[in-house]
Amino acid sequence: MDLILEYQDQLLAGTWVTIKLALLSLLIAVLFGLVGAWAKLSKNIVAQKIAAAYTAIVRGVPDLVLILLVFFGGQELANSIGTLTGLWEYAEISQFAAGVGTIGIVFGGYMTETFRGAILSIPKGQIEAGVACGMSRMIIFRRVIWPQMVVYALPGFSNNWLVQIKSTALVSVIGLQDVVYNGFVAGRSTRQLFTFMFAVLMIYLVLTAISDSGLRWLDKKYSKGIVRSDDG
Amino acid sequence: MKFKKLITSLTVAALMLGMAGVSAQAADLRVGVEGAYPPFSWKESDGTLKGFDIEIAEAVCAQLKRKCVLVEQDWDGMIPALLARKFDTIIASMSITEERKKRVDFSDKYYNTPAKFVAKKGSGLKITKAGLKGKRIGLQRGTTHQCFMEKMFPDTELVLYGTQDEVFQDLAIGRIDAQFSDSIAADDGFLKTDAGKDFEFTGGDQHDEACHGPGAGMAVRKADTKLRDELNAAIKALRDNGTYQKINAKYFEFDIFGG
Numbered sequence: 328m329d330l331i332l333e334y335q336d337q338l339l340a341g342t343w344v345t346i347k348l349a350l351l352s353l354l355i356a357v358l359f360g361l362v363g364a365w366a367k368l369s370k371n372i373v374a375q376k377i378a379a380a381y382t383a384i385v386r387g388v389p390d391l392v393l394i395l396l397v398f399f400g401g402q403e404l405a406n407s408i409g410t411l412t413g414l415w416e417y418a419e420i421s422q423f424a425a426g427v428g429t430i431g432i433v434f435g436g437y438m439t440e441t442f443r444g445a446i447l448s449i450p451k452g453q454i455e456a457g458v459a460c461g462m463s464r465m466i467i468f469r470r471v472i473w474p475q476m477v478v479y480a481l482p483g484f485s486n487n488w489l490v491q492i493k494s495t496a497l498v499s500v501i502g503l504q505d506v507v508y509n510g511f512v513a514g515r516s517t518r519q520l521f522t523f524m525f526a527v528l529m530i531y532l533v534l535t536a537i538s539d540s541g542l543r544w545l546d547k548k549y550s551k552g553i554v555r556s557d558d559g
Numbered sequence: 560m561k562f563k564k565l566i567t568s569l570t571v572a573a574l575m576l577g578m579a580g581v582s583a584q585a586a587d588l589r590v591g592v593e594g595a596y597p598p599f600s601w602k603e604s605d606g607t608l609k610g611f612d613i614e615i616a617e618a619v620c621a622q623l624k625r626k627c628v629l630v631e632q633d634w635d636g637m638i639p640a641l642l643a644r645k646f647d648t649i650i651a652s653m654s655i656t657e658e659r660k661k662r663v664d665f666s667d668k669y670y671n672t673p674a675k676f677v678a679k680k681g682s683g684l685k686i687t688k689a690g691l692k693g694k695r696i697g698l699q700r701g702t703t704h705q706c707f708m709e710k711m712f713p714d715t716e717l718v719l720y721g722t723q724d725e726v727f728q729d730l731a732i733g734r735i736d737a738q739f740s741d742s743i744a745a746d747d748g749f750l751k752t753d754a755g756k757d758f759e760f761t762g763g764d765q766h767d768e769a770c771h772g773p774g775a776g777m778a779v780r781k782a783d784t785k786l787r788d789e790l791n792a793a794i795k796a797l798r799d800n801g802t803y804q805k806i807n808a809k810y811f812e813f814d815i816f817g818g
Contacts, residue, residue, distance in 0.1 A: 333604040340606075395639070402643040417644060502632045502640070515595035516602045 331526050334513040338523075341509030342530055348426055348495045348505060349534075353488065355431025360438025367443050378439065385436035391497050393433060398425040398501045426498035430491065437487045445479035446472060477549045485542045489535055506530055588625040589646035590616045591632045598747065598810050599652045611815075614806045615669060615797075616650040619777075622793040622802075638662055641778060647786060649778040656772060663778040666790040671774025671817030673764030674704055677730065677745050678737035679757060686762030691715040697726045697735035704739050706770035723748060730758065737761070743811070766817065774817055 331338070359381075366378035385393070402420045409415040449472060457467040499508035506527055514523035592612060594602045600610035608629060620627035630646045641649055641663060648666075655665045676696075678684045684694070692714045698704050700719035708717055718735050720726045727749040730738045738745070742760065749755035777794075779787045797803040798816065807814055 337602070337604065337606060399636070399639045399643045402645070406644055500633055500636055502636060504631070508633065512595045512602045516597055518597065
């Protein structure tokens with residue numbers, strides 16, 4: 328316990344990195360998810376094909392492999408391009424950018440499916456009714472699709488988010504000093520690995536508990552006026 | 560013209576992805592270190608890196624008259640990061656092995672902690688073929704030390720364990736006559752602890768090139784032969800001017816450079 332207090336600055340700094348990483352990659356994931364869902368449901372064949380390839384790849388390849396590929400492979404590629412063209416000698420992919428980008432894009436794939444499913448759950452008649460009333464596509468999205476989509480998507484979204492928080496631990500492999508990395512280094516430095524791994528475990532539990540109550544609040548807010556049957 | 564346009568847009572894309580185009584500065588030597596392997600490298604609670612590897616890295620930079628930039632890197636990504644030019648050399652207690660030599664080049668060894676026997680104080684154990692005949696010697700299985708014992712002392716009874724801690728435990732309660740392991744592991748993990756206070760190193764350093772390999776070296780990319788030669792010269796200079804011995808004395812009771 329004394330050791331944990333001694334290393335608390337390291338652990339807190341790591342926790343902050345984990346939180347920033349999780350929130351920024353969530354933002355990217357939601358953007359990719361919305362665009363992906365739109366593309367999958369659009370009538371444009373090219374957009375459909377691209378979105379299908381995207382979800383197939385990111386959901387089919389382990390996150391760790393993608394992170395290593397972007398961080399190490401991307402840098403080697405950037406360096407080779409630089410050397411070949413003579414434009415730059417050395418380019419650096421920051422660990423944080425590689426982590427946020429990769430995790431965001433990977434979970435964007437899952438969000439795509441979640442949002443697509445949610446949009447499909449909205450009865451088609453409502454959209455047709457909107458058209459019949461002379462609503463523009465933007466207004467239909469804002470007034471008809473979005474409020475209902477959020478309700479249908481929340482359970483899947485919550486699930487994705489919890490998995491995503493934990494996936495941020497993967498970035499410790501590329502040396503990004505998140506809570507897992509800092510906990511591991513402190514544990515090895517003091518030869519008390521289990522003490523620090525236990526502390527890291529507690530930190531993750533706190534983070535997921537906080538997001539759980541946040542998500543429940545969102546659920547309440549968007550479910551106003553919706554009566555749920557018991558089996559739903 | 561089209562090609563140029565493509566390159567421009569690639570550059571812009573690269574910058575947007577968070578890469579910063581940095582021209583390599585000859586003055587800085589970027590060193591990959593680990594920070595999780597005491598006493599060679601560890602992290603203090605305020606975040607500073609400490610240890611034998613760290614001080615050797617700084618001494619090497621001073622010798623080469625280049626500024627040291629220590630880059631912390633997780634062990635598993637160490638060689639990939641070197642190859643991706645995240646840093647120029649690895650100074651992280653990396654043993655020189657044939658497997659690693661396929662991907663990177665190594666400087667000469669900068670240390671080679673010898674293997675040693677540990678027995679009860681005043682046991683009078685003779686480390687010779689005859690002296691060890693019929694004795695029970697404990698060691699961790701699958702290590703370079705098992706290779707050594709089987710080769711050099713075939714008449715000795717080897718008692719094999721899964722972990723080094725079990726070897727120490729059985730030595731402390733007297734199930735084995737002596738144990739054979741890396742000297743730093745034995746010193747830090749046993750002799751300096753309460754359980755090991757009645758025990759001592761015996762018989763001096765043991766080394767066999769074929770089993771133990773040459774020791775720990777500084778890794779560089781294969782193309783960087785110039786840096787490798789500079790590192791070799793720096794290691795030699797530190798040995799000659801006494802800097803190495805000064806650093807060594809802070810961490811270890813004997814010279815870990817090895818023979």
